[in-house]
């Protein structure tokens with residue numbers, strides 16, 4: 001299933017005015033229903049607006065309790081059934097991330113974390129009571145921050161910190177923080193004391209944009225261990241309060257804050273890159289470029305993931321809000337494996353490892369994945385407030401044993417990294433049950449629950465094997481369609497640099513090197529504007545470094561020269577972090593324009609800031625990181641429709657002789673229709689003539705399957721499942737003629 005993304009718009013702060021509110025919510029199902037759309041004006045043309053659809057949108061007046069009850073409480077049941085959950089808040093500085101996660105001191109103000117713990121303890125007591133003490137539930141937690149790309153244990157007082165922080169390591173595909181304390185915590189009261197104390201240790205400072213700005217990402221991991229006479233089940237909840245992105249043109253940050261801010265922005269920038277790379281199924285996901293992304297492992301982590309996108313409603317956040325909406329919009333497309341942790345039978349418990357797991361949490365290694373369970377649970381996250389059919393924990397499909405993992409050679413042509421499904425496949429291959437060489441590696445009969453028979457086990461093993469085969473097939477297909485990797489030579493150089501950085505990292509010597517690495521990577525891909533940004537972020541770490549200053553100067557000059565020579569198309573390279581909204585520009589907004597606006601123009605019209613935010617692309621696809629040219633808005637005239645055919649001018653209006661399938665000959669009406677389709681926004685698409693909810697859903701499903709492909713012309717549109725020529729004519733006919741100028 002995908003990451004669930006919800007947006008929360010915070011109320012106005014004292015100094016903010018009603019007249020400056022630009023972010024609003026809407027519901028698709030009519031008045032009184034839960035909004036799902038965030039609407040915000042196009043900064044280039046306020047007569048237009050962009051809409052972004054999420055699973056839920058919480059308006060200004062939403063209480064802490066409402067957010068918790070709707071989003072987090074339903075996950076607790078699954079947590080106790082053995083599923084891991086990750087909840088993280090994301091958004092610009094001062095938008096309410098800490099308020100959402102931690103909240104205030106009063107009962108009503110308590111945020112997601114204290115409420116979650118309160119819920120967990122209540123459930124612990126209930127389980128113990130219901131089983132008359134036969135099940136014992138223990139809760140332990142770790143809490144740490146990533147400050148300037150260094151990891152610090154928040155349960156340790158600051159004076160005990162080493163300058164370089166705690167090292168992180170990869171451990172069988174999981175990121176672990178070495179030496180992190182894992183503290184038992186038996187009551188809510190104990191938790192509150194610990195948590196409050198730890199939060200004092202967290203790095204916060206006053207900035208111009210937030211009097212109590214978090215200067216670090218904070219990760220709380222709660223591990224729940226349910227022990228019965230013969231089994232141990234471990235699951236964990238991770239709650240992550242990310243630091244907010246900062247536009248340093250607005251912060252007036254001093255040098256110290258600037259260094260923090262660079263580190264925050266860099267890690268969030270990498271997160272945005274990871275999100276983009278995952279959603280484009282690229283073979284290289286840049287997780288390693290920041291500790292936060294290594295730990296968060298979006299798309300790699302199993303279990304349920306909830307992203308709360310925090311937004312400020314006012315104009316001063318306009319660009320930051322758009323950037324965050326854009327990233328969140330991509331995040332919702334990330335698929336995560338929903339895998340249930342399996343109980344470990346007590347006779348099989350292994351000795352505890354010496355390191356604490358970070359994102360993986362805990363000292364027990366996770367059990368082998370169970371593809372069948374994962375498949376069964378695809379719809380587990382019940383959002384409709386009740387039990388969905390089939391959302392109950394599925395009956396165990398086959399007996400569960402904690403065997404020693406066997407090393408099985410990986411299929412050579414499957415990329416193992418970064419793909420939840422692929423990892424599931426590989427892990428599945430490690431499952432002893434699936435080994436074709438009988439069940440010899442299974443525990444001996446004395447280790448098994450008495451009621452399990454060999455026949456049943458073999459049937460289950462067969463079923464599991466078939467499922468694994470199917471998953472392997474899918475992984476192979478994915479691998480085949482993945483974007484080609486960087487050249488081997490370039491990749492090698494980047495890897496070497498990464499290793500050097502890793503080595504220095506542990507000494508805490510040079511986080512600035514990481515910016516340089518990223519600058520190099522961007523330059524290698526020809527992304528000069530992003531490279532420049534990275535070099536500038538690196539510069540506080542290398543004050544008075546002439547070479548770096550010269551490099552920055554040269555790059556600036558090159559970008560300027562490029563702009564000058566490129567006046568027809570829009571030369572602005574999209575900065576990933578500041579990326580302009582790639583989504584659904586509103587259908588209604590252009591239609592509602594009262595002024596005689598020209599059709600939306602993406603022409604580059606100014607220097608400076610606009611460079612970063614300038615043009616609003618028609619779709620996600622144009623926000624590619626692949627090359628400089630991919631950041632440009634190609635004039636539509638220069639686009640080659642995929643299946644262009646000169647012989648098919650079938651969708652011409654009688655008054656429109658120019659519209660055909662040839663590049664450059666589409667009328668504004670056709671362009672508008674394609675823009676609406678490519679927005680993948682169900683609410684817009686269903687508003688087209690002759691398209692209902694069902695058809696709109698089918699179209700969006702088709703588009704999602706096409707991954708990065710856009711529908712480039714009417715002919716391609718007519719090829720989509722359930723569309724056809726007539727529907728296209730209807731859709732197009734229903735759009736106002738005023739676009740045909």
Ligand SMILES: Nc1ncnc2c1ncn2[C@@H]1O[C@H](COP(=O)(O)OP(=O)(O)OP(=O)(O)O)[C@@H](O)[C@H]1O
Pocket residue numbers: 009010011013091092093094095096097098099100210212213214215242243244245310
């Ligand atoms: N839903 C809300 N209701 C009331 N006040 C809120 C709400 N959300 C945020 N605030 C207030 O807005 C201010 C900024 O919130 P907060 O510190 O949580 O932002 P943040 O996103 O965590 O910022 P940073 O990234 O700088 O840490 C605080 O004064 C907070 O109390």
